Amino acid sequence: MKIDEGRVVEEIRRVKPRLVLLSCPEGYLRQVEDLASRLEREFGVETMVSADLCYGVCDTADLEALKLGADLAFHIGHRSGFTRIGERTVMVDVFDDADFxxxxxxxxxxxxxxxxxxxxxxxxxxxxxxxxxxxxxxxxxxxxxxxxxxxxxxxxxxxxxxxxxxxxxxxxxxxxxxxxxxxxxxxxxxxxxxxxxxxxxxxxxxxxMGVQAEQWGKRTVLQIYKAVDAKRFGVIVGLRDGQMLSAQAVHLKKRFQKHGREARLITLREVTEERLAPFRDLDAFIQTACPRISIDGSVFSRPVLSTPQAEALFGI
Amino acid sequence: MKIDEGRVVEEIRRVKPRLVLLSCPEGYLRQVEDLASRLEREFGVETMVSADLCYGVCDTADLEALKLGADLAFHIGHRSGFTRIGERTVMVDVFDDADFxxxxxxxxxxxxxxxxxxxxxxxxxxxxxxxxxxxxxxxxxxxxxxxxxxxxxxxxxxxxxxxxxxxxxxxxxxxxxxxxxxxxxxxxxxxxxxxxxxxxxxxxxxxxMGVQAEQWGKRTVLQIYKAVDAKRFGVIVGLRDGQMLSAQAVHLKKRFQKHGREARLITLREVTEERLAPFRDLDAFIQTACPRISIDGSVFSRPVLSTPQAEALFGI
CATH class of the missing domain: 3.40.50.11850 (Diphthamide synthesis DPH1/DPH2 domain 2)
Structure with missing residues (x-):
């Protein structure tokens, strides 16, 4: 794995920040820690490394950087069409040198x-x-x-x-x-x-991937059918920067109400069984944060559907 | 437990919000869910209830409310000298009617x-x-x-x-x-x-409380002594609104460096063993977020000292 350090150095020379925040997926943390140490030594810049889970392009720390007083934030390891996000976040590539x-x-x-x-x-x-x-x-x-x-x-x-x-x-x-x-x-x-x-x-x-795709597809459909008879839905708005689909959640809630179901809006940074447990009155959840949560999420005791799964539910 | 609903209604009448965010400690969630439902019915206001852990006056959701497009946020259950926090958060009391x-x-x-x-x-x-x-x-x-x-x-x-x-x-x-x-x-x-x-x-x-205070006091001192020989410190900045002591963390880091130790700055929303695990190079942590983390935190495998404990460490 190679961090595009050239990009980092270029931005530091240009912005001349006092404090820089670095965030990355957990797998890159040690390399990013090394990079942060070198930036301190070579450029006299103060660095902070985020230890929070970092989920992708949707999960930058631009606002945290502002609140921490950082002039610049590097989001490392999620290359995308965006080269910058927000006021101060620069996207930095990581290249895997694996040979195919x-x-x-x-x-x-x-x-x-x-x-x-x-x-x-x-x-x-x-x-x-x-x-x-x-x-x-x-x-x-x-x-x-x-x-x-x-x-x-x-x-x-x-x-x-x-x-x-x-x-x-x-x-x-x-x-x-x-x-x-x-x-x-x-x-x-x-x-x-x-x-x-x-x-x-x-x-x-x-x-x-045929067999596994079929299994996952079936599991998804099963989740949808498990939610068919639910009376009360919790519609979850994710709080990570790119997941915050407030209007979409309100819209979904109103559609449930039109279909004669109760629906409540919930905000949540990380959708886990533990954080949903206190909502004992709710029969099922729709999360608008990230489709992956509902696919990886066979850990939930009640259905936790993604937005496309909710759409399928309305179709039944 | 009685939520000061008069305060809530007064603010809703005054601000006439479209969307309101409510946050509270986990124990009040059901009552707050009920309150949110009634606000929707009686005032036609959209409500969202935060399912994240809520730690106290230091843990309001003012910025989240802004990002979600909420005009008003109620922080329920942590009475204090502050009646408002930030641009849109109103502190709402909860009265326990226990008879002493x-x-x-x-x-x-x-x-x-x-x-x-x-x-x-x-x-x-x-x-x-x-x-x-x-x-x-x-x-x-x-x-x-x-x-x-x-x-x-x-x-x-x-x-x-x-x-x-x-x-x-x-x-x-x-x-x-x-x-x-x-x-x-x-x-x-x-x-x-x-x-x-x-x-x-x-x-x-x-x-x-004498015996327990003595035990906790000893445990605190023990944690400090466990950190005495640490070479590399992680200084943690909490990301909750009132915990974000960025400057204090930078200052602590520099003091460690003056004492000939390595020190790195880390940001973290919730300080847990799991989130600290990837930082295998560090021998001990100082967290500037909340003293309670270090007192309740006998779950950590490495010392995680609070700011007062770090001060004591410098004194040794």
Whole structure:
């Protein structure tokens, strides 16, 4: 993993901040701690590292930086179409230097039944897209990379955004996901409805996501049906910067009321079973914060549906 | 428990908000949910109830309210010298209607060795101070109530503020704490250095806090000594509104560096073992967020000292 330190240094030279806040996913914390120490030594700047969970582009600490008196904040490791967020947050890339050539070599035989492939990945492997495309083309495939859209760059997928793979579903026979994230690979499969293969450069394995996508899809539907008979809904607004869909939550609440159900609005920074426990009067929850919560969230004792799942519920 | 609903209604009539955010300690959530429903029905106002942990006067949601588009926020259950915080937060009292007369009757015999008593309590029992004072005076004691100071009202104590009991320690032979909070009663004992009795109106028991105060005091000293040999310190800035002591943390960090130790600044919303785990290079932590974290925090595997404990550390 390589942090784009050039970008960090460039901004520090330009802004000449007294205090800088750095945030990143937990996996990068040690590297970011080292970087922070070096910034203090080399530029005489005070640094603070955020120890809170950091979920993605939607989870910057721009307002916290303001409140802490930081002139600059670096959000490290979630590359996207945004290079800046808010008044003082600069997005800094992390490049994973994993080599995909061996796993692509292995994949070629498995991918033979398909001629036209769609290619996608998550932020830290985006710089590997071109060479992967070249290798697959050399092996005789036609390769398509979905155009960037809103915050997504070309070929990029996020936990809540699969537009780049969805948009090319008509042109391809199968989708190829570069990386080790089963969650994202299943998301590609579910959103595109296409055969999807995950090419993991670390274990050098190729995984057909079909079975797992089917299981996750069924679990999602099951959650929706579990919520069908609920009388009282809690509609949750997430409090992380990019999750704060206040108006959408109010709208959902009113739709529930029109359907003759009770609905209450709840705000929450992190949606966990423990924080929902005191709301004993509610039968089910809709969370507008992040679709991933409802997919990873088989830990909940009551249904906790995402917005698309709520839409499906209205359709029943 | 009675929420001061008159205050809520008065503000709603005055501000005529479209959206109101309500936050409260977990124990009041159901009552606050009921109140929110009634506000929606009776005033046609949209309400959101915060499900996040709410720690006290230092933990208002003023900025969240702004980001959510709420015109008004009610912080329920932490009475203090502040009646408003920030741009839109109104502090709303909760009155505990517990009756202290029986437990005071029981206490009289135990308190006989003392002539002059100091009286204090937490916010929800403040309205009982006068009648308790009267009862104790009728039983022949001289009773003193410490004057309010900064955010404290007369006779009030908080987890981080015991000025009202500390200030009268010279005039009294013992302190009497009204309520069921062992944490606060021990705090009164430790900060005043006086014999302290907790009068619990629910169990109708009188507890001499001496032994427990001694145990907690020893544990605190032990934590400080465990940190004496630490080479690398993490200095934590809390992210809750009233805990954000950025400058104090920077100052502490510099003092550690002057003492030849390494020190790093970390920001954190909630200080838990889990969130500190990734910082494996650090030997001990100082948290500037809330003294209670370090007192209740025997769950930490490394020392996590409060600011006063850090001061003691510099003295060693």
């Amino acid at each position: 050539s061996k796993v692509i070599e292995k994949a070629v035989a498995l991918l033979k039944p398909y001629r036209r492939l769609g290619l996608c990945t998550i932020s830290q492997h985006l710089h590997s897209l071109d060479s992967a495309k070249g290798l697959l083309e050399s092996a005789g495939f036609e390769v398509y990379v979905g155009k960037g859209h809103e915050r997504l760059l070309d070929g990029q997928v996020m936990g809540c955004r699969f537009t780049t793979s969805f948009s090319i579903r008509g042109e391809v026979d199968a989708l190829v996901f570069l990386g080790q994230s089963r969650f994202h690979a299943v998301g590609v499969a579910l959103s595109s409805g296409k055969s999807t293969f995950m090419l993991d450069p670390y274990s050098e394995t190729v995984e057909d | 007369s029986k437990v005071i009757e029981k206490a009289v015999a135990l308190l006989k060795p003392y002539r002059r008593l100091g009286l204090c309590t937490i916010s929800q029992h403040l309205h009982s101070l006068d009648s308790a004072k009267g009862l104790l005076e009728s039983a022949g004691f001289e009773v003193y109530v410490g004057k309010g100071h900064e955010r404290l009202l007369d006779g009030q104590v908080m987890g981080c503020r015991f000025t009202t009991s500390f200030s009268i320690r010279g005039e009294v032979d013992a302190l009497v704490f009204l309520g069921q909070s062992r944490f606060h009663a021990v705090g009164v004992a430790l900060s005043s250095g006086k014999s302290t009795f907790m009068l619990d109106p629910y169990s109708e028991t009188v507890e001499d």
